[in-house]
Amino acid sequence: xxxALAMVVGVVLGLVLEPTVPLWLQPYLPIAVVAALDxxxxxxxxxxDGIFDSKVFVVSFVSNVVVAALVVFLGDKLGVGGQLSxxxxxxxxxxxxxxxxxxxxxxxRA
Amino acid sequence: MSTSLLDDLLSDHLDKGYAxxxxxxxxxxxxxxxxxxAPRWGRPLLALGLxxxxxxxxxxxxxxxxxxxxxxxxxxxxxxxxxxxxxxSATLQRQAADLSARLVRERDNALTTSExxxxxxxxxxxxxxxxxxxxxxxPGLTILLGDAAPRDQVDxxxxxxxxxxxxxxxxLQDRDLQSVVNALWAxxxxxxxxxxxxxxxxxxxxxxxxxxxxxxxxxSSPYTIAAIGNPDTLLPRFADSAAARRYQSLVGVYGIRFxxxxxxxxxxxxATGTExxxxxxxxxxxxxxxxxxxxxxxxxxxxxxxxxxxxxxSGGSRPPGGGS
Numbered sequence: 001x002x003x004a005l006a007m008v009v010g011v012v013l014g015l016v017l018e019p020t021v022p023l024w025l026q027p028y029l030p031i032a033v034v035a036a037l038d039x040x041x042x043x044x045x046x047x048x049d050g051i052f053d054s055k056v057f058v059v060s061f062v063s064n065v066v067v068a069a070l071v072v073f074l075g076d077k078l079g080v081g082g083q084l085s086x087x088x089x090x091x092x093x094x095x096x097x098x099x100x101x102x103x104x105x106x107x108x109r110a
Numbered sequence: 111m112s113t114s115l116l117d118d119l120l121s122d123h124l125d126k127g128y129a130x131x132x133x134x135x136x137x138x139x140x141x142x143x144x145x146x147x148a149p150r151w152g153r154p155l156l157a158l159g160l161x162x163x164x165x166x167x168x169x170x171x172x173x174x175x176x177x178x179x180x181x182x183x184x185x186x187x188x189x190x191x192x193x194x195x196x197x198x199s200a201t202l203q204r205q206a207a208d209l210s211a212r213l214v215r216e217r218d219n220a221l222t223t224s225e226x227x228x229x230x231x232x233x234x235x236x237x238x239x240x241x242x243x244x245x246x247x248x249p250g251l252t253i254l255l256g257d258a259a260p261r262d263q264v265d266x267x268x269x270x271x272x273x274x275x276x277x278x279x280x281x282l283q284d285r286d287l288q289s290v291v292n293a294l295w296a297x298x299x300x301x302x303x304x305x306x307x308x309x310x311x312x313x314x315x316x317x318x319x320x321x322x323x324x325x326x327x328x329x330s331s332p333y334t335i336a337a338i339g340n341p342d343t344l345l346p347r348f349a350d351s352a353a354a355r356r357y358q359s360l361v362g363v364y365g366i367r368f369x370x371x372x373x374x375x376x377x378x379x380x381a382t383g384t385e386x387x388x389x390x391x392x393x394x395x396x397x398x399x400x401x402x403x404x405x406x407x408x409x410x411x412x413x414x415x416x417x418x419x420x421x422x423x424s425g426g427s428r429p430p431g432g433g434s
Contacts, residue, residue, distance in 0.1 A: 006157035007164040014168020021173045033170045036163045042125050049124070051132035054152035058159035060125050065166070091119060098123025 007040075027076070028069035031088055035068035036061060038092045041099040048106040068092070203382055210380065214244060239301070242310035242381035246301050248338040250376040251345060255290060255357070256332030256367035257281045280364045282331060284317035287324075289353040290335060291315065297347035299337035303378045305329045310381035325382070332367060341372045 021029055039061035046052040068088050075084030104110070221231035238244045258280025260273040287304060294302055302309045307324045314325060321328040337344065348354055349370060357368040 002153060003156050003160050006160040010161035010164020010166075011168045012164075013161070014165040014172065018172060019165075019169050021169055026173060026177075029170045029173055032166060036166050039125075040160075040163055042123070042128070045124055046128040049128070051128045053128055053131035053135075054156035054159070056125065056127040056131045058155050060127055061159050061163060094119055095123045098120075102123065 031068045031072050032065045034092045035064040039064045045099045045102045242308050245380050247377040250338040252371045252373045253335040254369040258365035284322050288315050293351040293353035294337045299339040301338040303336050308381040336376045
């Protein structure tokens with residue numbers, strides 16, 4: 001409950017405070033969002049599996065976001081930013097879909 | 111870990127950390143330790159993490175939502191700037207034409223006061239007409255040159271009739287205009303303009319992308335090339351030129367438009383933007399008495415009407431007549 005509430009508060013804060021994302025950070029924002037979604041879906045699935053751990057969740061969330069952004073940053077420097085972005089999105093997308101499928105099986109038994 | 115990376119990716123979606131943490135907890139419980147520490151700081155930590163996640167989502171949403179309209183706004187602003195700039199340039203050009211017409215009038219007034227002034231004035235007018243600095247009128251030719259007409263085609267998807275722009279072969283290039291204009295000069299034309307843009311001795315006809323620039327002014331098809339000269343010699347000489355014959359044949363091949371008409375009265379504006387950058391007139395030609403009478407005529411600025419300038423060009427058309 002408190003988790004959902006915190007997330008809603010975060011969204012509201014983000015909308016109300018109108019944070020201006022610095023220009024140099026903007027290319028990494030979509031990747032960071034996908035990484036965050038991956039962490040969130042993983043957390044929900046772990047919760048449904050009964051093995052949720054808040055430390056694991058927070059650490060995986062932060063490290064996911066940072067590592068994803070870092071990989072893309074490195075790719076940009078090497079001139080393969082677009083390809084690495086695609087790679088990160090594919091890997092995280094597969095995980096998101098897998099976790100979403102597991103959540104679906106838990107919730108609907110289907 | 112022994113499975114391949116791809117297998118791992120496709121089968122294990124959940125972070126292994128959860129399973130390991132659960133195993134640790136179970137182990138600790140089996141050893142009799144209290145796993146009570148997790149709820150104590152785990153809840154705020156979880157709340158903080160999700161707060162961050164929500165904030166990130168909202169920030170990303172805002173960034174993308176504001177970004178798209180921003181580019182549109184910038185495009186609009188740039189378009190406005192361009193329109194403003196061209197409007198300003200048009201006004202300034204009109205102003206310059208008015209002022210130069212006034213200058214010519216004042217100078218003529220000043221020069222008619224003496225015998226030598228009269229002679230110098232005539233000479234100046236002749237030179238100006240040759241340099242395309244004054245509007246001129248007289249008999250001549252009008253040549254219409256245009257891209258091939260867009261073909262009417264039925265869109266296979268919607269069934270609507272759509273206009274297909276002509277392909278490259280049907281589009282006129284800068285060198286087409288150049289060769290026609292050169293043929294006109296060679297045929298004895300004394301003044302030429304394209305779409306109202308008077309050609310001065312230093313005028314360039316160039317291409318920039320798909321536009322044709324005449325002295326940096328973009329023109330578009332169809333092009334009306336007006337030339338002043340004796341029609342009786344100009345028309346046959348031009349019609350016999352290689353350029354005219356070539357474009358006459360291209361009409362049938364590529365569908366471009368090309369027509370030559372005799373005109374009894376052609377009016378051409380003065381060329382804009384002709385200035386000497388390096389050449390300097392030799393001293394001694396400027397008449398001394400001119401400045402003395404200038405201030406007295408300076409207050410006739412109450413008639414800056416563009417309509418007042420044609421009387422001057424009609425005088426300027428004499429040099430062309432005398433030249434042929």
